[in-house]
Amino acid sequence: MFGAGTCLPLAQWQAEGKRGFVVASAGTSPEQDEADARPFTVNFKITVDGKASTGQLTLPEVDPAAIVFDDRELQQNAQVCDGRVFIVNLAEERGGVLAIGNLKDGALAMTSLAYASGDEDTAEVGFKDGTVVVTDRNGSVRLQESPAAEAETPAHGLVAESVQCEQDAPQGHTWLRLALNTDGGVRSMEYTATMPGGASCTVSAGLAGDEASLSQGKDVTDIRWDDNEDPSQASYMRVSRNGDDYTLEPMRYDHPQFCGQSSQLAETVRLRRGSTTCAAVAWPK
Incomplete structure (x- = not known):
């Protein structure tokens, strides 16, 4: 060829x-x-x-x-x-x-x-x-x-190249995909949480048309959505890495920006290279 x-x-x-x-x-x-x-x-x-x-x-x-x-x-x-x-x-x-x-x-x-x-x-x-x-x-x-x-x-x-996982739980269904750089850093993120009744939350960053900014640190990627009226209330999420494990944490987010009524994001989602099932999902109590 x-x-x-x-x-x-x-x-x-x-x-x-x-x-x-x-x-x-x-x-x-x-x-x-x-x-x-x-x-x-x-x-x-x-x-x-x-x-x-x-x-x-x-x-x-x-x-x-x-x-x-x-x-x-x-x-x-x-x-x-x-x-x-x-x-x-x-x-x-x-x-x-x-x-x-x-x-x-x-x-x-x-x-x-x-x-x-x-x-x-x-x-x-x-x-x-x-x-x-x-x-x-x-x-x-x-x-x-x-x-x-x-x-x-x-x-x-x-x-x-990416890692992704899914998990079903009584609180809802989790689907998360992280696109990775060659050094293991996170290039983009797509996350959907679907409640048992069908209501859902959708988050994406790093894709075409997204308004989020990603900043890379050592084994940490911070994701922010600007709030021009009140920067202190800007939505902020973090992905941390420990070897082959990645953990997503929605630190602070504007609920209507990502979620419909009667839906919520998990407090943490952990996934591991080589596994299509989420290693752990912690929901709000």
């Missing part, structure tokens, strides 16, 4: 004329009002040895007006890793989203990865130890194939 084991600029990957990759985007234009707005989408078309594969990725959290590249520039800045992973950087002035297509057995699995950056930098993509590695302001993350299709991820779609 041409380009296996490395990441190549698109122009180099398709220089021989035997391979091709076309990316096109579509979304709301400045002239459209909200009633006519369409979710932003990215379309990939890949041709190898005369066989074409196509894929489409919908990114409702992306504002097309904020992307600093037009379609032609997106094409010029595309990369191909290991001869089969196609990556387009939807860069904004700060941060952005990578649109990722993984070509396997003739099928193209499309996923995305939000990243953080400043005004003068952007995400860097490389290939190391058989894995695509993305580096941004918050560290480096390995991408891994999703083994089976999920609600938002197709089978073989590339996603950030």
Whole structure:
């Protein structure tokens, strides 16, 4: 496979004329009002040895007006890793989203990865130890194939390396996923607590469109949601690490911001690498 084991600029990957990759985007234009707005989408078309594969990725959290590249520039800045992973950087002035297509057995699995950056930098993509590695302001993350299709991820779609767990209890159902950097630090968090009656709480941080800020310390990640009216009341959660164990603690949070009526977050959730069942969940008494 041409380009296996490395990441190549698109122009180099398709220089021989035997391979091709076309990316096109579509979304709301400045002239459209909200009633006519369409979710932003990215379309990939890949041709190898005369066989074409196509894929489409919908990114409702992306504002097309904020992307600093037009379609032609997106094409010029595309990369191909290991001869089969196609990556387009939807860069904004700060941060952005990578649109990722993984070509396997003739099928193209499309996923995305939000990243953080400043005004003068952007995400860097490389290939190391058989894995695509993305580096941004918050560290480096390995991408891994999703083994089976999920609600938002197709089978073989590339996603950030993560640990996750679930647990059922009389107080409610817990689901927690932490995406991890290569050094074990937490890159993003998704947490849902569902009560027996169906009411729920949903928390996410580090994903595209989230307003939370993550700060990394030694074995600790602090997550904050600003409260401009009263900073002392800003929601604040912490993830601490001890070896292969991670513990989420909602230290202080604005209940209506995350939870519906008659629902609550656990006081702590602990999960462990290699286990899909939460190691411990402590509910308020």
